[in-house]
Amino acid sequence: MTYDFQAFPAPAKLNLMLKVVGRRPDGYHLLETVFRFIDFCDTVEIAVTDDGVVELVNPIPGVAPESDLTVRAARALQAASGSKQGARIRLAKRIPMGGGLGGGSSDAATVLLALNRLWGTRFSRERLMELGLALGADVPVFVFGRNAFATGVGEELTALELPEAWYVVIHPGVHVPTAKIFSSPLLTRDSKPSIMRTLETTQQRRNDLQAAVSAEFKEVDSAIRDLAKYGPALMTGSGSCVFLECESQDQANTVFRAVSEKYDGFVAKGLASHPMFDKA
Ligand SMILES: C[C@@](CO)(OP(=O)(O)O)[C@H](O)COP(=O)(O)OP(=O)(O)OC[C@H]1O[C@@H](n2ccc(N)nc2=O)[C@H](O)[C@@H]1O
Numbered sequence: 001m002t003y004d005f006q007a008f009p010a011p012a013k014l015n016l017m018l019k020v021v022g023r024r025p026d027g028y029h030l031l032e033t034v035f036r037f038i039d040f041c042d043t044v045e046i047a048v049t050d051d052g053v054v055e056l057v058n059p060i061p062g063v064a065p066e067s068d069l070t071v072r073a074a075r076a077l078q079a080a081s082g083s084k085q086g087a088r089i090r091l092a093k094r095i096p097m098g099g100g101l102g103g104g105s106s107d108a109a110t111v112l113l114a115l116n117r118l119w120g121t122r123f124s125r126e127r128l129m130e131l132g133l134a135l136g137a138d139v140p141v142f143v144f145g146r147n148a149f150a151t152g153v154g155e156e157l158t159a160l161e162l163p164e165a166w167y168v169v170i171h172p173g174v175h176v177p178t179a180k181i182f183s184s185p186l187l188t189r190d191s192k193p194s195i196m197r198t199l200e201t202t203q204q205r206r207n208d209l210q211a212a213v214s215a216e217f218k219e220v221d222s223a224i225r226d227l228a229k230y231g232p233a234l235m236t237g238s239g240s241c242v243f244l245e246c247e248s249q250d251q252a253n254t255v256f257r258a259v260s261e262k263y264d265g266f267v268a269k270g271l272a273s274h275p276m277f278d279k280a
């Protein structure tokens with residue numbers, strides 16, 4: 001059986017700032033963060049079938065196919081819409097896993113956006129965002145499709161216009177479990193929420209999770225110190241990746257050349273919106 005696959009992009013994100021401003025009664029932390037999409041992407045290929053079966057044809061080593069976020073996203077849309085169609089999914093992973101770059105969440109959002117079209121489900125963006133939130137706190141912003149200021153656990157979103165920028169992103173080579181950092185005694189949990197949502201507010205270069213991660217993971221601490229030699233380096237999300245914003249591609253390439261002897265990583269351009277934004 002040969003399938004007719006179509007390819008869809010799933011971009012990575014950076015958290016340009018992240019504050020922990022409180023805690024919900026269920027223990028989840030309330031955040032304030034700025035999500036920026038970058039042009040470093042996974043590719044999700046999808047073939048629609050009429051057999052009702054959802055299957056990931058090339059599972060990621062170490063991730064059970066049934067718990068892969070692409071499969072869970074397709075099944076969630078199938079259950080909510082009652083669609084009788086199926087999908088074969090093929091994933092080309094480039095985004096490092098557990099790096100705070102949101103790869104799994106982005107893959108899930110791309111599946112929701114693509115299948116909504118391919119299956120003719122015609123759910124609204126808001127409905128897809130709700131389905132996405134049940135899969136993970138980072139999924140809604142990828143469905144939203146615009147760079148955004150986020151509050152709540154990351155699901156209350158306000159679109160942001162961000163200036164052109166390039167990013168040097170380095171991977172310290174460790175996997176930081178998100179849950180471990182949110183339960184750390186070193187975590188600041190009471191940062192003051194921002195009153196204004198201006199560009200200046202969102203450009204505060206801080207990540208409240210960084211101190212706890214640096215204390216537990218020396219590799220992340222070293223990566224921040226090494227990149228900070230070139231400018232204000234910051235960790236994204238709950239780590240482990242660390243990035244530096246640059247005004248030009250040349251500047252980013254120069255910094256990357258200097259750090260790439262020691263670290264894996266890449267240079268990426270900040271996007272104005274998600275590459276599937278107009279097509280949802
Ligand atoms: C912190 C962010 C910022 O983008 O980073 P990254 O995951 O991208 O690094 C995200 O909000 C991460 O959201 P998400 O990826 O859904 O988190 P999960 O893996 O589901 O969270 C694992 C655990 O961390 C804790 N957790 C997570 C998010 C949150 N706002 N408060 C929490 O206390 C909870 O104990 C949860 O069970």
Ligand SMILES: Nc1ncnc2c1ncn2[C@@H]1O[C@H](COP(=O)(O)OP(=O)(O)O)[C@@H](O)[C@H]1O
Nearest residue numbers: 068069070097098099100101102103104105107
């Ligand atoms: N399609 C997927 N891509 C990446 N990770 C996935 C996927 N599906 C499930 N996961 C699980 O989600 C975890 C977090 O992945 P990811 O979104 O890449 O990182 P982060 O949350 O740090 O940004 C992975 O370690 C993996 O166990």
